[in-house]
Amino acid sequence: MPSTDAELKKAGLKVTSPRIKILDILKNPNHQHVSAEEVYRILLDQQDEVGLATVYRVLNQFDDAGIVTRHxxxxxxxxxxxxxxxxxxxxxxxxxxxxxxxxxxxxxxRQLEVAEANNIKLTNHSLYLYGECKKPDTCEYNSADASHHRIEV
Structure with missing residues (x-):
């Protein structure tokens, strides 16, 4: 995996302390699918002085540069x-x-079949399934650290 500095340079972004800190947070497996506010809270917990407006600006720059995906x-x-x-x-x-x-x-x-049946060449897609945790003890209601899992079916 390339260094944080190299990733920023490759994306055409100047290497700055806030960008490095925010990218390092996003690389942490415990910090997947995080909001700007959550990144800001993590920075505060780490005693890093990066303002919320800077966090928003950096995340928008990362999104524009293709470093992150916004959901x-x-x-x-x-x-x-x-x-x-x-x-x-x-x-x-x-x-x-x-x-x-x-x-x-x-x-x-199945998504490819549906696209083909409708004479569409699929170039990209995203699928979000919404529901509620079935077991109250696994639901992290009001948890600031909602967990992140990856499963394969």
């Missing part, structure tokens, strides 16, 4: 994840906001 899950907030990941879809709990990544070859094939 607009239900609930009206944007969350970000690194773009370098393999294609995957998302399950989202409407109660706690937990995001579960999954891959399912049957779903992927």
């Amino acid at each position: 607009h899950f239900e609930g009206g907030r944007s969350v970000f994840e690194l773009s370098e990941k393999e294609h995957h879809d998302h399950l989202v709990c409407l109660t706690c906001g937990r995001v579960i990544e999954f891959e399912d070859n049957v779903i992927e094939r």
